[in-house]
Amino acid sequence: xxxxxxxxxxxxxxxxxxxxxxxxxxxxxxxxxxxxxxxxxxxxxxxxxxxxxxxxxxxxxxxxxxxxxxxxxxxxxxxxxxxxxxxxxxxxxxxxxxxxxxxxxxxxxxxxxxxxxxxxxxxxxxxxxxxxxxxxxxxxxxxxxxxxxxxxxxxxxxxxxxxxxxxxxxxxxxxxxxxxxxxxxxxxxxxxxxxxxxxxxxxxxxxxxxxxxxxxxxxxxxxxxxxxxxxxxxxxxxxxxxxxxxxxxxxxxxxxxxxxxxxxxxxxxxxxxxxxxxxxxxxxxxxxxxxxxxxxxxxxxxxxxxxxxxxxxxxxxxxxxxxxxxxxxxxxxxxxxxxxxxxxxxxxxxxxxxxxxxxxxxxxxxxxxx
Amino acid sequence: xxxxxxxxxxxxxxxxxxxxxxxxxxxxxxxxxxxxxxxxxxxxxxxxxxxxxxxxxxxxxxxxxxxxxxxxxxxxxxxxxxxxxxxxxxxxxxxxxxxxxxxxxxxxxxxxxxxxxxxxxxxxxxxxxxxxxxxxxxxxxxxxxxxxxxxxxxxxxxxxxxxxxxxxxxxxxxxxxxxxxxxxxxxxxxxxxxxxxxxxxxxxxxxxxxxxxxxxxxxxxxxxxxxxxxxxxxxxxxxxxxxxxxxxxxxxxxxxxxxxxxxxxxxxxxxxxxxxxxxxxxxxxxxxxxxxxxxxxxxxxxxxxxxxxxxxxxxxxxxxxxxxxxxxxxxxxxxxxxxxxxxxxxxxxxxxxxxxxxxxxxxxxxxxxx
Numbered sequence: 035x036x037x038x039x040x041x042x043x044x045x046x047x048x049x050x051x052x053x054x055x056x057x058x059x060x061x062x063x064x065x066x067x068x069x070x071x072x073x074x075x076x077x078x079x080x081x082x083x084x085x086x087x088x089x090x091x092x093x094x095x096x097x098x099x100x101x102x103x104x105x106x107x108x109x110x111x112x113x114x115x116x117x118x119x120x121x122x123x124x125x126x127x128x129x130x131x132x133x134x135x136x137x138x139x140x141x142x143x144x145x146x147x148x149x150x151x152x153x154x155x156x157x158x159x160x161x162x163x164x165x166x167x168x169x170x171x172x173x174x175x176x177x178x179x180x181x182x183x184x185x186x187x188x189x190x191x192x193x194x195x196x197x198x199x200x201x202x203x204x205x206x207x208x209x210x211x212x213x214x215x216x217x218x219x220x221x222x223x224x225x226x227x228x229x230x231x232x233x234x235x236x237x238x239x240x241x242x243x244x245x246x247x248x249x250x251x252x253x254x255x256x257x258x259x260x261x262x263x264x265x266x267x268x269x270x271x272x273x274x275x276x277x278x279x280x281x282x283x284x285x286x287x288x289x290x291x292x293x294x295x296x297x298x299x300x301x302x303x304x305x306x307x308x309x310x311x312x313x314x315x316x317x318x319x320x321x322x323x324x325x326x327x328x329x330x331x332x333x334x335x336x337x338x339x340x341x342x343x344x345x346x347x348x349x350x351x352x353x354x355x356x357x358x359x360x361x362x363x364x365x366x367x368x369x370x371x372x373x374x375x376x377x378x379x380x381x382x383x384x385x386x387x388x389x390x391x392x393x394x395x396x397x398x399x400x401x402x403x404x
Numbered sequence: 405x406x407x408x409x410x411x412x413x414x415x416x417x418x419x420x421x422x423x424x425x426x427x428x429x430x431x432x433x434x435x436x437x438x439x440x441x442x443x444x445x446x447x448x449x450x451x452x453x454x455x456x457x458x459x460x461x462x463x464x465x466x467x468x469x470x471x472x473x474x475x476x477x478x479x480x481x482x483x484x485x486x487x488x489x490x491x492x493x494x495x496x497x498x499x500x501x502x503x504x505x506x507x508x509x510x511x512x513x514x515x516x517x518x519x520x521x522x523x524x525x526x527x528x529x530x531x532x533x534x535x536x537x538x539x540x541x542x543x544x545x546x547x548x549x550x551x552x553x554x555x556x557x558x559x560x561x562x563x564x565x566x567x568x569x570x571x572x573x574x575x576x577x578x579x580x581x582x583x584x585x586x587x588x589x590x591x592x593x594x595x596x597x598x599x600x601x602x603x604x605x606x607x608x609x610x611x612x613x614x615x616x617x618x619x620x621x622x623x624x625x626x627x628x629x630x631x632x633x634x635x636x637x638x639x640x641x642x643x644x645x646x647x648x649x650x651x652x653x654x655x656x657x658x659x660x661x662x663x664x665x666x667x668x669x670x671x672x673x674x675x676x677x678x679x680x681x682x683x684x685x686x687x688x689x690x691x692x693x694x695x696x697x698x699x700x701x702x703x704x705x706x707x708x709x710x711x712x713x714x715x716x717x718x719x720x721x722x723x724x725x726x727x728x729x730x731x732x733x734x735x736x737x738x739x740x741x742x743x744x745x746x747x748x749x750x751x752x753x754x755x756x757x758x759x760x761x762x763x764x765x766x767x768x769x770x771x772x773x774x
Contacts, residue, residue, distance in 0.1 A: 039467065039494060041774055073720055095721045097409065115677065115721045116665040118735040124409060140666055144734045171722060172666050172675055204719065295486040296510055296542050305542055307485065311750050312774070315685040349574065350443055350746055351465045351485045352541060364514045365488040376720055380681050380751070383773055403753055404411055404682070 035334055035367060035394065038386060040293040041312035043378075044369060045385040046336070047395065049287035050269060054084050057251065057268050061088070064257045069093050069112060071246060071266030074376045077385065078106050079398040084269060093246070093264045097124040102401040104133035112136045112244070114202070114264065116164065116172055119147045122155065129157045136197055136242075140164040140173045145184045149191030161188050162200040162242060163233075167225035168218065169204040176228040185238045198242030198261075199233065201226045206249035212279045219254035222247070227259035249280050270375040273330055274318030288379060289336065289369040290329070291386075292353065294362045303356040308370055310348040311381055318373025329370040329378075331355055335392055336369055345370060405704055405737060405762060410663040411682035413748075414739060415755040416706070417765065419657035420639060424454050427621065427638050431458070434627045439463050439482060441616060441636030444746045447755065448476050449768040454639060463616070463634045467494040472771040474503035482506045482614070484572070484634065486534065486542055489517045492525065499527045506567055506612075510534040510543045515554045519561035531558050532570040532612060533603075537595035538588065539574040546598040555608045568612030569603065571596045572634075576619035582649045589620035597629035619650050640745040643700055644688030658749060659706065659739040660699070661756075662723065664732045673726040678740055680718040681751055688743025699740040699748075701725055705762055706739055715740060 035044065061068035070084040073095035081092055081103060091110035094100045100111050101124075109132060113125070117137040125135050139145055139161060152159040163184050166173030174181050181199075188196040203222035209215040222245045230240040245257065246264025257263065270288040271281035292308035308329075317326040327344035343357035353370070362368070372378035379385075380402060387396040405414065431438035440454040443465035451462055451473060461480035464470045470481050471494075479502060483495070487507040495505050509515055509531060522529040533554050536543030544551050551569075558566045573592035579585040592615045600610040615627065616634025627633065640658040641651035662678035678699075687696040697714035713727035723740070732738070742748035749755075750772060757766040 037490075039491070039774060116675065118663045118665045118677070120407075120663060120735050121409070141734070143667075144665070147734055171719065171724070293488045293490060295488045295514070297513075305486065307488070310686070310747060315687075315747065316680070317685075349541065354541070364511070364517055365490050377680060377685065404409060 035291055035388070035392060038291060040291050040367065041308040042291045043382040043385050044289045044291050045387050045398070046287045047387050048390045049285055050080070050083070053269055053271060053281070053285055053287060057265060058087060060251060061263060064254060064263070066257050066260050067091065067262040069244070069262045069264050070269070071095070071114065071264045072099060072103065074266045074379060075269055075400065076379070076402060077398050077400040078103070080269060081108065091262070093266070096404045097121060097128065098401055098403050100128045100133070100135055101131070104128045104131040109133045112162070112264070114138060116140060117144065117148055119151045122148060122151050122159070125159070126155055126157050134160060136160045136162055138162050138164045138200060139184065142180055142183045142187060145187040149187055149194050152194050153192035158193050158195055160195045160197050162198050162244060163229065165199050165201040165226050165229045167201040167203050167222045169202065171204055173201060176225045176232065181229050181232055182236055185233055185236070189238060196238060198240045198244065199226050199229045200242070200244035203245065203247045203250045206247045207274070207278065209249060210278055212253050215249040215253040215278070216255060219250035222250050223254065223257055223260055230259065248275060249278055252280055267375055270379070272318060272375040273371055273373045283338065286371045288375045289332065289371050290378065292368050292370055294364060294366045294368065297361055297364070299361065301356060302358055303354060304358055304362050306345070306353040306355055306368060307351060308345070308353045309351045311350055313345060313348060313353065313370060313372055314374065314377035314381055315348065316372070316374035316377035328353065329372050332369045332371060334367045334369060405661055405758070405764065408661060408756060410661050410737065411678040412661045413752040413755050414659045414661050415757045415768070416657045417757050418760045419655055420450070420453070423639055423641060423651070423655055423657060427635060428457060430621060431633060434624060434633070436627050436630050437461065437632040439614070439632045439634045440639070441465070441484065441634045442469060442473065444636045444749060445639055445770065446749070446772060447768050447770040448473070450639060451478065461632070463636070466774045467491060467498065468773050469771055470498045470503070470505055471501070474498045474501040479503045482532070482634070484508060486510060487514065487518055489521045492518060492521050492529070495529070496525055496527050504530060506530045506532055508532045508534045508570060509554065512550055512553045512557060515557040519557055519564050522564050523562035528563050528565055530565045530567050532568050532614060533599070535569050535571040535596050535599045537571040537573050537592040539572065541574055543571060546595045546602065551599050551602055552606055555603055555606070559608060566608060568610045568614065569596050569599045570612070570614035573615070573617045573620045576617045577644070577648065579619060580648055582623050585619040585623040585648070586625060589624035592620050593624065593627055593630055600629065618645060619648055622650055637745055640749070642688060642745040643741055643743045653708065656741045658745045659702065659741050660748065662738050662740055664734060664736045664738065667731055667734070669731065671726060672728055673724060674728055674732050676715070676723040676725055676738060677721060678715070678723045679721045681720055683715060683718060683723065683740060683742060684744065684747035684751055685718070686744035686747035698723065699742050702739045702741060704737045704739060
């Protein structure tokens, strides 16, 4: 890490493994399949570790990810963003690589349009109906009659297959206690199980009942009636997940390596070469004073600096780091733990993987774009 | 644009040219060289257009950009982020491609370290001393004795050459009137000219006197004593630059093409497939109600929708667009004008270039990373 060109993305292999093992154990104890969401890592090497000993399915957030993982031999891919008809050609291209892609939708208009388009092209289309369990972003409420309407459109469509229902408790990110996350986890479970029962009651099979968010996966008391969960950011952790009790500071596997390039003695402030692009502009989690900043500064070994200073301001390639208790040297290397691992990792093409002694042991590529 | 996979980055060729011509005319009328900052566009095709008829120099924000442009034949490259000793090997590699790279620094510690390292390697190192004209990010105040100290360290160094002084009036982005921008432009000019005079008074040549920001470049009354300016975002414009009077809405050359994938009648809200990654999380400019959002929605032809609705919330691949006056169709395409062109463009690998009729006429690659 003393030689890498900065800024660079660092992934701690041992911490990653701890995080993966913890979630795998959770899935086992909850009796569900783990279908990890690869939108954070977007990396084959991580996906292989995250699916080891699991059923093998993954979740993705873009067709670019779907194609990347299909090319590498992943065959069970849930594309977790509402499908539109114009994307079906891309889905077919991924399926031609040997993968089954499961799509989601949440309204009869979409269902009619995609079923019509699916009928005109080769290869099966598989769907989950998206349920709203309280985030009110997308999805149908479990008792909305359109759940059954969507199901019927799919079931009657040529080349179309209904696989079940799914939901995402995005509002679990608003929970600042584990008790609150437990309540949301139960809402998430109850919503999607209710929708599954509606379908089955109408004679429509519903083999997949899917939930997914890192906080609810970690805090759910039980997942009776659920078949799989789709957490993603648990692999790396970040300051935001730490702030809501999803991981410890010692679990943070992702950091940005940066170099000090200026020091203002009068303001006790270092400038570093990790700015808005290297860290992302995601203002995830407030510090003890409630200040939302851009990442926590640590030494090159990953130990947070005295008083846990944060990057307080960023320009495109400049990070402002006040609050240091001693003057850093020009060129001194620091590591910044990000607010939101998904946003920060998205800025890079690769991970520099380190072992427990901070030695770089590998370089793992990641995909991006759409 | 009806066929592209969304989200996709759209560049309006005609608007780009208008913006380039306007800034070229400004440089001519102010009597300075235009050394455009390529940190926004990061694109060879744009750089060739932006330097047409100019002296040919460019500014970059990363070594990755420096290398990309040097490989394509650009020979006069200012690397506009404070150098650290560990980056000198990368600079040498770029210079080995045939380019002269000019570095910046703002303190004697850095000067000593880099001059020592420069002496040990082949090839000349060229420097500007960075001056603080009021942003208080980096740079030395013009009357700081360390300006001359840095100059002496460089001038006495082996393989080292002092080219002059530079500053960046980043605080011009805080100006919400053109009068205020004019005042900052004069502060910017005066600071760097004063530093140049200090050097010359001490017998140190100072051929380059460099300023640069889009608002000050557009609003400066004169640039007496300045030799070049380095604006960047003027090429594309964005909502933030519009909000501070740097461009009109009709000048916005960059937009994100997106598809509607859900519609909630009860909330009058569309969901689009451009979220936090596709738009970036840069919250640049408030709307009339003072709400900082994530971009302005327009139809596929680039005309803002009725009441100028904005993306109000984003998740990784979801954008929330309330305030529509009529229901969009599923799959309908919209264009989102971004808050901050630099942040948004950085998320993409290429531009889809359109003509005045909205036809895609070219695809231009861009570089990224570090």
